[in-house]
Amino acid sequence: MQTVLHLSQFDAAGGSARSAYKIHTELQRLGARSRMLVGHKTTDDPNVAPLAGSKNWWRANLAAYMLTERLSLQYAVSASCFALRAHPWFREATVLQLHNLHGGWFAHTSLPLLARARPTVWRLADMWPLTGHCSYSFECGRWRTGCGSCPHLDGYPPLRHDLSAVNWRIKDVAYRHSPMTIVAPSDWLASLARESPLLNRFPVRVIRTGVELDVFRPQPRAGARAQLGVPVDAPVVLVASREERKGAGLATAALGRLGARHPGLTALVFGQGETPIEPPATQVVALGMIDDRERLALAYAAADVLLYPTLADNLPNTILESMACGTPVVSLPSGGVPEAVTHLEDGYLVERAGGEALAEAVTTLLDDPDLRARLGSAAAARVRREFSVEAQGRAFLELYDEIAGAEP
Numbered sequence: 464m465q466t467v468l469h470l471s472q473f474d475a476a477g478g479s480a481r482s483a484y485k486i487h488t489e490l491q492r493l494g495a496r497s498r499m500l501v502g503h504k505t506t507d508d509p510n511v512a513p514l515a516g517s518k519n520w521w522r523a524n525l526a527a528y529m530l531t532e533r534l535s536l537q538y539a540v541s542a543s544c545f546a547l548r549a550h551p552w553f554r555e556a557t558v559l560q561l562h563n564l565h566g567g568w569f570a571h572t573s574l575p576l577l578a579r580a581r582p583t584v585w586r587l588a589d590m591w592p593l594t595g596h597c598s599y600s601f602e603c604g605r606w607r608t609g610c611g612s613c614p615h616l617d618g619y620p621p622l623r624h625d626l627s628a629v630n631w632r633i634k635d636v637a638y639r640h641s642p643m644t645i646v647a648p649s650d651w652l653a654s655l656a657r658e659s660p661l662l663n664r665f666p667v668r669v670i671r672t673g674v675e676l677d678v679f680r681p682q683p684r685a686g687a688r689a690q691l692g693v694p695v696d697a698p699v700v701l702v703a704s705r706e707e708r709k710g711a712g713l714a715t716a717a718l719g720r721l722g723a724r725h726p727g728l729t730a731l732v733f734g735q736g737e738t739p740i741e742p743p744a745t746q747v748v749a750l751g752m753i754d755d756r757e758r759l760a761l762a763y764a765a766a767d768v769l770l771y772p773t774l775a776d777n778l779p780n781t782i783l784e785s786m787a788c789g790t791p792v793v794s795l796p797s798g799g800v801p802e803a804v805t806h807l808e809d810g811y812l813v814e815r816a817g818g819e820a821l822a823e824a825v826t827t828l829l830d831d832p833d834l835r836a837r838l839g840s841a842a843a844a845r846v847r848r849e850f851s852v853e854a855q856g857r858a859f860l861e862l863y864d865e866i867a868g869a870e871p
Contacts, residue, residue, distance in 0.1 A: 465863040466496040468556035468581075472566040474501045474511045475754065478780050479588035482648070483562040485673060486586075487511075489856035495863075498552050502568025505754075512552070514568060515543040528567035535626040537596050539633055541570035548580055558863045561585040561643075565598070565620055572633065575640035582866040584859075586646045586670075589777055592634070593659035595627030596620060599708060599775035606631070607658060619708075634661055644866055646859075648672040649778040649799025668862065672778045673855030674787045674846050678756045679763065681789035681843055687764035693748055697727040698829050701766035701790070703781045705736025710772030710795070716818025717770060718742035721825055731766055733759075763788035767835060768828050772813070772821055773797055783850050786810065786842035791835055793824045803850070809841040 469487055473480035483499070484506070490497040491510070499511040515521040523542035531539050547553050559581040564571055571592075577583065589598040595610030597618040605611065611628030622630075638661055645667045647653035653669045656662040688695050700718065705711045715738065722728050722745040732740045733750040740747060753759045763769065769785040769792045778799035782792050786803065792810040794800050804810035811824045828835045 464495045465557045465860070465867055466555055467498070467558045467560055467863065468552050469497065469499040469560045469562060470501075470514070470564070470569065471499060471562035472502045472564070472568055474499055474504055474506050474508065476503070476505045479563040481780060482588065482672060483586070485675060485852050486560075486856065486859060489673065489852045490859065493853075493856050493860060495860060498556075500547070500550070500552065502566060514547070520546075524568065527570070532567070533623070535622045535624040535630075536633070537620065537622065537626075537630050538565055538567055538570055539572055539630070541568065541573070544569050544573040545576065547573070548576060553577075553581070556581055557867050559583045560859075563588045565591050572637050574637050574643075578641035578643050582863075583641070583643045584646055584862065584866070585643050586648070587652055587656065587777075590652070590655060591620070593656060593661050595629075595631035595634075596622050597627075601775055607660065609660075631661070638662070638664070644668065644862065646670050646862070647777075649802050651799040651802065652777050670855055670858045670862070671850055672780065672783060673852030674780075674783045674850050675756065675852050676787060676847060679760050679784045679787035679846075681839075682760070682764045684764060684767075687761045690761055691731070691748070691750070691765050693731060693765050694727065694729055694746070697729045697746070698725045699729045699731055699766045699768075700825060700829075701731045701733075701762060701769045701785070702740055703732075703762075703769060703771055703785075704734040704773075705732070705738045705740060706734070707736070707738055708774055709736070709776065709779075710774055710816075711736055711738035711740065713772040713774075713816060713818060713821060714770050715740055715742050717772070717821035717825060718745050720818055720822035721745070721829075724822070724826060725829060731762060733762055759784070760788055763790050766790050768793055768825050770821065770825060772816065773800065774816065776800060778803060783846055787846040787850075789839040789843040791828060791838040791842055793821060793828065803845075804842075807838070809838055809845050811838070 471483040475484045487497045500514040520543040527540040591598045594606040610631040613627040645665045656667045702714045719742040729746045763785045771794045776798040796812045806812040
């Protein structure tokens with residue numbers, strides 16, 4: 464078995480971090496030695512440690528981050544990652560696995576030092592590795608030609624000044640000297656990586672996002688509602704984000720229409736973001752950020768439908784977890800979503816991104832319990848068949864043995 468060192472911005476806060484942590488824990492369950500160095504530690508896992516292991520390193524990282532933000536040279540300089548090769552966990556690792564590197568805790572300019580020292584896998588969480596600054600480019604295709612004249616400077620992570628072309632070229636130089644294998648959770652993101660002048664120099668694999676099926680599973684709806692304080696007999700629609708990119712504005716518009724059609728409609732809302740979910744004629748139960756997996760599973764199980772009209776996404780944990788719990792999803796065919804949801808087979812995909820079209824889709828499911836039950840059952844079966852965390856872990860182990868050499 465290999466000894467794997469993961470690098471991630473967080474260990475368990477946010478979707479990309481949860482994806483990284485699931486891989487880490489499943490590798491351990493399968494017998495591998497797995498550790499994580501992170502920008503911000505949130506768990507008590509002894510096999511996770513902050514990359515900046517002292518106050519001096521933390522201060523140096525903060526100073527570098529503030530400077531590069533002011534200059535719009537996004538994450539080009541950080542301090543502690545350049546000392547990573549001296550870390551005992553790095554010296555003991557046989558494989559280095561990268562996850563979400565943006566956020567100011569890591570400098571991608573250090574990749575040549577690291578990737579030439581250990582066989583390296585980079586699991587893409589979004590489009591940031593192949594653009595001049597943004598995590599999703601929406602309609603813009605300038606990442607194919609070097610960026611510049613960016614139409615989305617305020618898109619996450621934002622730039623003060625349009626140095627997107629400079630940042631793109633910095634990545635080009637760093638990647639050119641960094642042998643890696645790219646892993647994408649979806650065919651959609653893999654196809655973009657193969658089109659990218661930055662990433663198409665590397666082998667690209669698809670390893671599907673895994674779901675913890677012992678946690679996210681069908682369970683009695685009435686019991687889940689009782690534990691969350693949700694009306695037992697009301698129609699309940701789950702909204703799992705208040706981010707605009709993930710469709711919070713569209714969800715609010717749809718719920719506003721649904722409230723007039725379904726008396727007693729309850730919107731169950733969790734997650735953070737900039738958009739308040741305050742639709743008229745709708746009772747809102749706000750759960751805030753949910754870090755506990757069991758409570759998260761209760762939220763999925765309590766809902767009749769997950770409304771998740773994401774405008775740009777990879778292969779969201781939210782959709783897969785809801786499906787695993789037997790709660791059908793109403794979403795848009797964006798990014799990797801159609802690779803998990805097949806229209807009217809195990810969910811509902813709306814072609815037009817508008818509040819009325821989404822409201823009609825949700826109404827279809829709320830008004831037809833038999834259809835809702837059939838889609839939910841098919842969704843849970845599909846996740847068990849195609850998206851288990853064990854299958855994901857075994858696929859990574861096979862890849863590690865391939866790139867690092869299987870132990871005798």
